[in-house]
Amino acid sequence: MSDLPAEFALIARHFRPLAGPGALELGDDAAVFAPPAGRELVVAADAMVAGVHFLPDDPPDLVGRKLLRTNLSDLAAMAAVPLGYLMTVSAPRATPDAWFAGFAAGLAADQAEFGVSLLGGDTTSTPGPVSLSLTILGHVAPNAALRRAGAREGDGLWVSGCIGDGALGLLAARGEIADTDGYLAGRYRLPRPRLALGQAVAGIAHAGLDVSDGLVQDTGHLCRAGGVGAVIEAASVPLSAAARRADRLALCLTGGDDYELLLAVPPGRTAALLAAAARAGVPVSRIGGFHAGPPRVIVRAADGTDMPFAAGGWSHFG
Amino acid sequence: MSDLPAEFALIARHFRPLAGPGALELGDDAAVFAPPAGRELVVAADAMVAGVHFLPDDPPDLVGRKLLRTNLSDLAAMAAVPLGYLMTVSAPRATPDAWFAGFAAGLAADQAEFGVSLLGGDTTSTPGPVSLSLTILGHVAPNAALRRAGAREGDGLWVSGCIGDGALGLLAARGEIADTDGYLAGRYRLPRPRLALGQAVAGIAHAGLDVSDGLVQDTGHLCRAGGVGAVIEAASVPLSAAARRADRLALCLTGGDDYELLLAVPPGRTAALLAAAARAGVPVSRIGGFHAGPPRVIVRAADGTDMPFAAGGWSHFG
Numbered sequence: 001m002s003d004l005p006a007e008f009a010l011i012a013r014h015f016r017p018l019a020g021p022g023a024l025e026l027g028d029d030a031a032v033f034a035p036p037a038g039r040e041l042v043v044a045a046d047a048m049v050a051g052v053h054f055l056p057d058d059p060p061d062l063v064g065r066k067l068l069r070t071n072l073s074d075l076a077a078m079a080a081v082p083l084g085y086l087m088t089v090s091a092p093r094a095t096p097d098a099w100f101a102g103f104a105a106g107l108a109a110d111q112a113e114f115g116v117s118l119l120g121g122d123t124t125s126t127p128g129p130v131s132l133s134l135t136i137l138g139h140v141a142p143n144a145a146l147r148r149a150g151a152r153e154g155d156g157l158w159v160s161g162c163i164g165d166g167a168l169g170l171l172a173a174r175g176e177i178a179d180t181d182g183y184l185a186g187r188y189r190l191p192r193p194r195l196a197l198g199q200a201v202a203g204i205a206h207a208g209l210d211v212s213d214g215l216v217q218d219t220g221h222l223c224r225a226g227g228v229g230a231v232i233e234a235a236s237v238p239l240s241a242a243a244r245r246a247d248r249l250a251l252c253l254t255g256g257d258d259y260e261l262l263l264a265v266p267p268g269r270t271a272a273l274l275a276a277a278a279r280a281g282v283p284v285s286r287i288g289g290f291h292a293g294p295p296r297v298i299v300r301a302a303d304g305t306d307m308p309f310a311a312g313g314w315s316h317f318g
Numbered sequence: 319m320s321d322l323p324a325e326f327a328l329i330a331r332h333f334r335p336l337a338g339p340g341a342l343e344l345g346d347d348a349a350v351f352a353p354p355a356g357r358e359l360v361v362a363a364d365a366m367v368a369g370v371h372f373l374p375d376d377p378p379d380l381v382g383r384k385l386l387r388t389n390l391s392d393l394a395a396m397a398a399v400p401l402g403y404l405m406t407v408s409a410p411r412a413t414p415d416a417w418f419a420g421f422a423a424g425l426a427a428d429q430a431e432f433g434v435s436l437l438g439g440d441t442t443s444t445p446g447p448v449s450l451s452l453t454i455l456g457h458v459a460p461n462a463a464l465r466r467a468g469a470r471e472g473d474g475l476w477v478s479g480c481i482g483d484g485a486l487g488l489l490a491a492r493g494e495i496a497d498t499d500g501y502l503a504g505r506y507r508l509p510r511p512r513l514a515l516g517q518a519v520a521g522i523a524h525a526g527l528d529v530s531d532g533l534v535q536d537t538g539h540l541c542r543a544g545g546v547g548a549v550i551e552a553a554s555v556p557l558s559a560a561a562r563r564a565d566r567l568a569l570c571l572t573g574g575d576d577y578e579l580l581l582a583v584p585p586g587r588t589a590a591l592l593a594a595a596a597r598a599g600v601p602v603s604r605i606g607g608f609h610a611g612p613p614r615v616i617v618r619a620a621d622g623t624d625m626p627f628a629a630g631g632w633s634h635f636g
Contacts, residue, residue, distance in 0.1 A: 024465070027543060029395040029527055030362035030456075032463045035353040043437055044348035045453060047406035049444045077347040088365035088451040119361055126367045128446020133406040135363060135453035138348075145350045147342070209347055225345060 010097075011123055014104040020084055020117020031086070031119040039139040042080035046071050050129035054189070055173055060099045061106030062189040063132075068110050070212070071136035072193035073259040077210035079146040079202035080138035082195065084119040088133045090126040114195070146198060150207035151226030151264035157288040158205075158263040158273065160194050162240040163215050167255020168248060183242050191259035197284075198261060200276035204269050211258040216309055218262055219297045222290075226264065229293035235302040238285040253299060254309060264290060328415075329441055332422040338402055338435020349404070349437040357457040360398035364389050368447035372507070373491055378417045379424030380507040381450075386428050388530070389454035390511035391577040395528035397464040397520035398456035400513065402437040406451045408444040432513070464516060468525035469544030469582035475606040476523075476581040476591065478512050480558040481533050485573020486566060501560050509577035515602075516579060518594035522587045529576040534627055536580055537615045540608075544582065547611035553620040556603040571617060572627060582608060 011026060019026050022033030035041060048070070050056045054063050068085065075082050091099070111117055119137070169188025172179035179185055194210070201208065207226055211218045215237065223230050234249060243252055263284075265273050270286075277284040288300075299307040329344060337344050340351030353359060366388070368374045372381050386403065393400050409417070429435055437455070487506025490497035497503055512528070519526065525544055529536045533555065537548050552567060561570055581602075583591050588604075595602040606618075617625040 027539075028466050029392040030360045030398065030454075030463075032358050032360050032396065032458065034358050034460065040350050040352050041359075042348045042350050043404060043453075043455070045404040045406050045439045045451070047408050047440045047442050047449075047451065049408050049442060049446070049449070051445050052408075052443055074347040078350065080348065086361060086363040086453050088363050090365050090367050090370075090449055121363045122365045122451070124365050124367060125370055126446065126449060127369050128367070128444065128449065131365075131367070131408055131444065131446065131449035133363070133365065133440070133451035135361075135404050136348075137361070140350065142352065145348075148346050221345075 007123060010100060014100045015118060018104060018107055018111060018118035020119065022084065023117065023119045026120060036139050040142050040145065042075060042078050042138040042140050042145060043135065044071060044074035045133060045135040046074070048132045056129065058189060060102035061109070064103040064106030065110045065190055067132050067134050068107060069191045069193050070259065071134045072114055072195060073191060073210045073212070075136055075138040076193045076195045076198035077146065077208060077261060078140060079144060079198045080140040081199065082114055082116045083137045083139055084117050085137065086119050086135045087121040089121070090124045090131040092130070093125045095130070144202050146202055146205060146208045148207055148209050148221055149225035151222045151228050151290045152206055152266070153228055153290060153292040155206055155264040155266050155290045156270065156286045157219065157230055157232065157290060158265050158284050158286050159211070159238065160197055160260045160282050160284050162238045162243065163211065163258050163260060164243045164252025164255060165240050166191070166257030166259070167251050168243055168246050170257065177246055188257060193259060194261045194282055196280035197277060197282045200280045201263060201273060204272045204276055205263040205265050207264040209262055211260050211262050212256055214254040214256040215258065215262070216254050216297055216299060220295070222262065222264055223295035223297060226290070227295060228290045229295060230288060230290050230297050232288040232297065232299045234299055234307060236285060236287045250309070325441060328418060332418045333436060336422060336425055336429060336436035338437065340402065341435065341437045344438060354457050358460050358463065360393060360396050360456040360458050360463060361453065362389060362392035363451060363453040364392070365449065365451045367449050374447065376507060378420035379427070382421040382424030383428045383508055385450050385452050386425060387509045387511050388577065389452045390432055390513060391509060391528045391530070393454055393456040394511045394513045394516035395464060395526060395579060396458065397462060397516045398458040399517065400432055400434045401455045401457055402435050403455065404437050404453045405439040408442045408449040410448070411443045413448070462520050464520055464523060464526045466525055466527050466539055467543035469540045469546050469608045470524055470584070471546055471608060471610040473524055473582040473584050473608045474588065474604045475537065475548055475550065475608060476583050476602050476604050477529070477556065478515055478578045478600050478602050480556045480561065481529065481576050481578060482561040482570025482573060483558050484575030484577070485569050486561055486564050488575065495564055506575060511577060512579045512600055514598035515595060515600045518598045519581060519591060522590045522594055523581040523583050525582040527580055529578050529580050530574055532572040532574040533576065533580070534572050534615050534617060538613070540580065540582055541613035541615060544608070545613060546608045547613060548606060548608050548615050550606040550615060550617045552617055552625060554603060554605045568627070
């Protein structure tokens with residue numbers, strides 16, 4: 001009875017090296033740790049399924065990093081500081097050990113980059129595709145979390161980085177559009193959570209979220225939460241050189257997987273926003289504004305006409 | 319753009335009613351709450367996959383309750399008090415709305431019973447079987463968590479409730495053994511997390527865990543963590559009337575899915591243990607003891623011979 005079954009050996013080999021303080025070496029029923037005194041906790045969870053959220057033959061290190069980074073992006077959107085994470089991995093029994101090794105190596109790289117560690121989780125078999133979940137824990141000063149509700153009439157609509165690379169990157173990763181230098185596929189596979197920017201704009205932005213469902217749909221979330229309307233000036237939406245070459249504006253505006261921050265900022269705080277963005281080292285662009293009215297998003301083309309959209313973004317059901 | 323896509327409607331209809339304080343109506347990127355002052359946090363995560371951890375045609379309310387209860391059992395094993403949970407649900411696009419309704423109703427029932435609420439999560443489609451994950455958050459007084467490490471030579475090996483009903487219940491649910499009153503199948507589908515007992519034995523037991531991988535294998539975990547050997551007296555292992563009728567002792571000892579607490583208790587604290595168990599309203603049985611020696615589990619039959627076991631319990635890989 002002293003031999004460890006294969007499941008425990010797999011956890012010991014690949015996941016225990018990721019365990020941080022409080023994880024009890026992943027050898028107990030749960031992790032135990034003292035939360036940072038005087039701070040609120042911020043927690044979020046995301047699932048990723050092979051064939052839905054990543055391609056089955058994506059490099060496993062990038063799968064691990066994307067899983068962690070999409071969750072870190074949720075913390076960024078709340079202006080929170082990352083603390084640690086729990087993870088469940090359900091994989092087919094025939095999954096090669098090298099897949100787990102690569103997956104864990106990707107997580108290890110990003111743990112070092114973002115200052116987080118593994119607190120616990122579960123590893124199981126599945127007759128279906130690889131199914132992953134990650135729960136991220138972070139913290140924020142009391143009442144300082146950035147929320148979706150709060151956009152007001154007159155606020156500017158701002159976005160970080162570039163929009164559309166993620167959606168184009170999926171097409172590129174599938175070989176459906178040109179991507180000679182691999183830039184777009186890389187942007188799909190490896191989001192950049194805007195943690196420094198999120199923490200820097202707490203107290204400046206009235207509201208915010210991270211763009212995961214698509215720019216138009218996520219702007220709609222800010223509108224509904226704030227009870228205001230919004231206009232997006234399509235020509236102001238920042239596009240990378242690769243996205244401009246791809247010339248698929250509608251896809252860029254609705255495609256999702258951007259993981260940039262979308263912010264409602266009052267005009268009087270524009271200078272503070274730009275200073276905060278400069279400190280965080282992240283470009284921000286004003287792409288429109290909020291107005292009184294029903295919670296509807298209008299996308300205005302360069303010629304002044306409204307662009308029609310059949311659907312605002314990605315939905316898993318219906 | 320003001321129409322909610324189907325995914326958000328599904329979440330609003332079934333999961334938002336489960337959201338508690340801090341969940342921000344499931345409408346933000348993360349939940350925010352102040353942790354209980356002066357307490358340590360206890361966190362654990364488990365995954366459940368249709369066809370592996372539950373049967374695809376199991377009633378969805380019982381699937382939801384089992385998902386929550388297996389995680390509550392991890393808190394029980396750490397002597398922790400439940401706080402809330404995050405959940406990810408990956409389901410085929412064709413999953414009927416009634417399945418989600420039943421799943422949520424089961425969670426609602428257990429939220430009321432155990433005093434927890436939903437903090438956040440994610441709902442996605444999958445081309446494979448329903449894949450669920452749940453991360454539970456709880457709290458405990460500083461340094462009061464019950465750990466797997468700590469069993470010492472001379473400690474008694476104690477277990478709560480009955481052993482084997484879970485493993486037999488899986489056979490019963492599959493129609494492979496008789497179960498006229500449905501008792502065994504019910505025990506497989508609906509674990510009873512021993513929260514009150516776990517909290518009551520903190521400071522009494524040297525070590526403990528919940529029996530999920532099988533009694534023999536989980537005793538092995540206590541042995542390895544404590545650096546001691548253990549003897550289980552098979553005739554002392556508590557069996558339900560249904561399990562005695564089934565007459566499958568080896569399966570009961572190795573089958574898993576019991577979710578009872580397994581404790582190492584020094585002889586001088588036996589009276590305190592029995593009093594704590596009585597307060598918690600849970601029977602406990604002494605089924606063996608720990609001794610100096612290699613971390614090996616011996617199961618002694620009623621005739622004094624050692625029972626051989628090919629494998630100590632369930633493993634997902636290898």
